[in-house]
Amino acid sequence: MLFLQVLINGILLGGVYGCAAMGFSVIWGVMNLINLAHGSMIILGAYITYIVNTTTGLDPFLTIPISGLVLFLLGFVVQKYLINLVIGGSVFMTLILTFGLDLVLINTNLFLFTADLRSITPWYSGLGWQIETLRIPFTRLGVFVFSLTLTLILFLFMNRTKLGNAIKATSFDKDAAGLVGVDILKVYAITFGIGAGMAGMTGSLISMIYSFSPVLGDTFTMKSFVIVVLGGLGSIPGAIMGGLILGIAENFASVLLEPGYKDAISFILLVVILVLRPRGILGKQFFAEVKE
Amino acid sequence: MREKVVGLVVCVAAGIFLACCPFFLNLYWLRNLTNIFMFAILTQAVNIIAGYTGYPAFGNVVFFGLGAYSTGVLMVKFHIPFAITILIGITVCLFFTLFFGIPVLRLKGHYFAIATLGLNEATRAIVDNLSDLTGGGMGLSLPLPTGDVGANNRFFYFMMYGTMMLSITVTYLISKSRFGYGCRSIRSDEEGAESMGIDTTRYKTMAWMISAALTGIAGSIYAYWMSYIEPSAVFDMTIAIKSFVMFLLGGAGTVIGPILGAFFIELISTFAWSYLLNYHIGALGLIIILVVIYMPRGFIYFLQERLSLRMFANSINEKRI
Numbered sequence A: 001m002l003f004l005q006v007l008i009n010g011i012l013l014g015g016v017y018g019c020a021a022m023g024f025s026v027i028w029g030v031m032n033l034i035n036l037a038h039g040s041m042i043i044l045g046a047y048i049t050y051i052v053n054t055t056t057g058l059d060p061f062l063t064i065p066i067s068g069l070v071l072f073l074l075g076f077v078v079q080k081y082l083i084n085l086v087i088g089g090s091v092f093m094t095l096i097l098t099f100g101l102d103l104v105l106i107n108t109n110l111f112l113f114t115a116d117l118r119s120i121t122p123w124y125s126g127l128g129w130q131i132e133t134l135r136i137p138f139t140r141l142g143v144f145v146f147s148l149t150l151t152l153i154l155f156l157f158m159n160r161t162k163l164g165n166a167i168k169a170t171s172f173d174k175d176a177a178g179l180v181g182v183d184i185l186k187v188y189a190i191t192f193g194i195g196a197g198m199a200g201m202t203g204s205l206i207s208m209i210y211s212f213s214p215v216l217g218d219t220f221t222m223k224s225f226v227i228v229v230l231g232g233l234g235s236i237p238g239a240i241m242g243g244l245i246l247g248i249a250e251n252f253a254s255v256l257l258e259p260g261y262k263d264a265i266s267f268i269l270l271v272v273i274l275v276l277r278p279r280g281i282l283g284k285q286f287f288a289e290v291k292e
Numbered sequence B: 001m002r003e004k005v006v007g008l009v010v011c012v013a014a015g016i017f018l019a020c021c022p023f024f025l026n027l028y029w030l031r032n033l034t035n036i037f038m039f040a041i042l043t044q045a046v047n048i049i050a051g052y053t054g055y056p057a058f059g060n061v062v063f064f065g066l067g068a069y070s071t072g073v074l075m076v077k078f079h080i081p082f083a084i085t086i087l088i089g090i091t092v093c094l095f096f097t098l099f100f101g102i103p104v105l106r107l108k109g110h111y112f113a114i115a116t117l118g119l120n121e122a123t124r125a126i127v128d129n130l131s132d133l134t135g136g137g138m139g140l141s142l143p144l145p146t147g148d149v150g151a152n153n154r155f156f157y158f159m160m161y162g163t164m165m166l167s168i169t170v171t172y173l174i175s176k177s178r179f180g181y182g183c184r185s186i187r188s189d190e191e192g193a194e195s196m197g198i199d200t201t202r203y204k205t206m207a208w209m210i211s212a213a214l215t216g217i218a219g220s221i222y223a224y225w226m227s228y229i230e231p232s233a234v235f236d237m238t239i240a241i242k243s244f245v246m247f248l249l250g251g252a253g254t255v256i257g258p259i260l261g262a263f264f265i266e267l268i269s270t271f272a273w274s275y276l277l278n279y280h281i282g283a284l285g286l287i288i289i290l291v292v293i294y295m296p297r298g299f300i301y302f303l304q305e306r307l308s309l310r311m312f313a314n315s316i317n318e319k320r321i
Helices: A002-031 A038-056 A060-086 A091-113 A138-160 A162-172 A174-179 A184-209 A214-231 A236-256 A259-276 B002-023 B027-052 B061-077 B082-104 B109-129 B149-176 B178-188 B190-195 B200-226 B237-250 B257-275 B277-294 B299-311 B313-320
Strands: A128-131 A134-137
Touching: A002 A038, A002 A134, A002 A138, A002 A162, A002 A184, A002 A214, A002 A236, A038 A060, A038 A091, A038 A184, A038 A214, A060 A091, A060 A138, A060 A184, A060 B277, A091 A214, A091 B237, A091 B277, A128 A138, A134 A138, A138 A162, A138 A184, A138 A236, A162 A174, A162 A184, A174 A184, A214 A236, A214 A259, A214 B109, A236 A259, A259 B082, A259 B109, B002 B027, B002 B149, B027 B061, B027 B149, B027 B178, B027 B200, B027 B237, B027 B257, B061 B082, B061 B109, B061 B200, B061 B237, B082 B109, B082 B200, B109 B237, B149 B178, B149 B200, B178 B190, B178 B200, B190 B200, B237 B257, B237 B277, B237 B299, B257 B277, B257 B299
Parallel strands: none
Antiparallel strands: A128 A134
């Protein structure tokens, strides 16, 4: 029974992890850009939910589109007016640029929301299903379902719409995409917007199950790294898969080993996977893997 | 040629000036400079593996932690003198690199970067959980150095200064040696280097070992200097990212560039700390963004292009032809 409970907890957590890594994976896969500000964007999304929830009393789940939209606009502007200026240069310079951006975001969050830990408790937070000794809290279940829905929407968008196909085409070969009339810089701006928007929406979800403060973003950036590598770069189902593996592994590690080893497990898993299967579990040949 | 002589004279003068600093600067600035030297060592170490060999060792801070904990554990639990713990710390770092280097150095680019990051986080968690030996999350208090405050500050100042000079010398020697050419050929085309008969695995592992040893020394000195260490402070990814920023902003794959980067970023953070207490993180971030946009190849190239245009217009023109 304990086994089943730990498994369920792992799966519920893994769904959110996958959703958190999604935006990171898309940005990395399409532009070969590692967005170190990803975690801070998630935290910003969480704060937007917090502010809207405390001022208007709107249900946290209904704030998801708001944080998604705000973060999309932020991401679009940042890419269009900052990152696009140096996107052709060294890969690691863009990395440093996002690090600078991360510091600015952390400082802005600290300034606007202070360093206090915040959390959101909707009225249904204590409720859940009780099946004998198994327990499934509604909030976690809702968060899980919303994570999967967001992922599905992104998946359909990337595969079924013209814009999605333009983004994919750019990720495979940006010169060829440019030749057939894709405006590369605009696609980049939209891609970063989508990545940031996904981060914002994940932030809204995370605000319901974690306490958050402006400096906790790095944890999510690190976890996104691990998940993307586990699942394979640029793959949307891979990100969910990677998230589930990480969620389950972490939960089992904290039961079977000392809780202190929880974080170590994810990183040991990471090194092992990297050495044995450098392309990840579901990874395909994607832009950043072929070229440096 | 003239450009090189002037550059050398400026560097030697700066080196002598820094060696004289302890005799007229106050303790606050000595401490700041010691801290800057420490980052210069870490940055130069990153430069050897990332700048010269092309392997972005993002998690190099793991050696900093290993060095710090070697010194800490040996001094506290086994009462071994400081100088010997530095040597043991270096040995630990070298064995760590030998053991993990061969599988991990097969990865390239971002993937190598993340694997080193994973090594750091895993090592940090293990050190955190071996509480009997390392004190775990409670940290470890080292024996305080005897003697008066001023003398101790000068001792650590010169330790870091000496190690920084060592790191510069090592990098200079590498840049001029056969080994350095081999490393650079791996950076530009690994298959090509292999087909020219370079034992790439050995070269890469050696470059990483040198980098690890330098980082380990800095960690050992840091532990004794701070006299208190904890896993979250010495295996801190912020240190790794910061030294990477310094390395890239200074100028990757040059001897002096990374040192300039370290001085620039640390001085800016110190000023930001003292004048903009609530905004210092954001101010640092803004400066990084501006530097990336206006000097995308780093300082040293920026200086070379701008200054030499005025001062050494002739030599530049000769080079272009």
